[in-house]
Amino acid sequence: MGSVKDYFSNLGSGIASLLKGMQVTGKEFITPKITEKYPEDRETVHVPDRFRAILQLKYDADGNHKCIACGICERNCPNGTISLTTKMVDTFDGKKKRKLDKYQYDLGSCTFCQLCVTSCPQDALEFSNDFEQAVFTRDKLVKKLNYLPEKEEPAPTPEQIAKMQAEKEAKIAAAKAAMAAKKAAEAAAGNAAEGAEK
Ligand code: SF4
Numbered sequence: 001m002g003s004v005k006d007y008f009s010n011l012g013s014g015i016a017s018l019l020k021g022m023q024v025t026g027k028e029f030i031t032p033k034i035t036e037k038y039p040e041d042r043e044t045v046h047v048p049d050r051f052r053a054i055l056q057l058k059y060d061a062d063g064n065h066k067c068i069a070c071g072i073c074e075r076n077c078p079n080g081t082i083s084l085t086t087k088m089v090d091t092f093d094g095k096k097k098r099k100l101d102k103y104q105y106d107l108g109s110c111t112f113c114q115l116c117v118t119s120c121p122q123d124a125l126e127f128s129n130d131f132e133q134a135v136f137t138r139d140k141l142v143k144k145l146n147y148l149p150e151k152e153e154p155a156p157t158p159e160q161i162a163k164m165q166a167e168k169e170a171k172i173a174a175a176k177a178a179m180a181a182k183k184a185a186e187a188a189a190g191n192a193a194e195g196a197e198k
């Protein structure tokens, strides 16, 4: 008699367990999925904007970046991932200016700490969330970030030309005045010496 009672007791707990399992399965069945079917859903796959996939220079609509080749990002990178080559160019006002020649970035050694981005005084860097960066050899992970053709130094505006001309004339006038003052002082000193001799 006891075995019949145990039989139905076990049967009841088995059915309860089965229903509990089906409840969990049913709940998961209707819960929206958080996984992506990559690469089948490549066109619609959602990657959060803040995901750090690869470093890049920010370019404006005219294809200009804001890097001034100061080297702060290169010095702050803990992994030696960034390597800058710079060059000196002549500006329209006859001065020399340091410019970026090559911004080299090794994705293979980047730990995505973002120190380079946060320390850049020009806000010239950002991380792209373009995660498809797989390549077959490590050397292909070394990228040149200033990949767009370099723009010529901008021609001076009429206002800049007028300002340069005014500064030049002011310098000449100041030099002439200084020379005249020096001559006058020398003449005065000469006269004083003559007076003393008499
Ligand atoms: S990206 Fe920024 S920190 Fe790096 S060299 Fe250019 S301006 Fe300087």
Ligand code: SF4
Binding pocket: 055, 076, 077, 078, 079, 080, 081, 082, 109, 110, 111, 112, 113, 114, 115, 116, 117
């Ligand atoms: S994210 Fe970090 S490791 Fe990567 S280049 Fe920038 S500073 Fe270097």
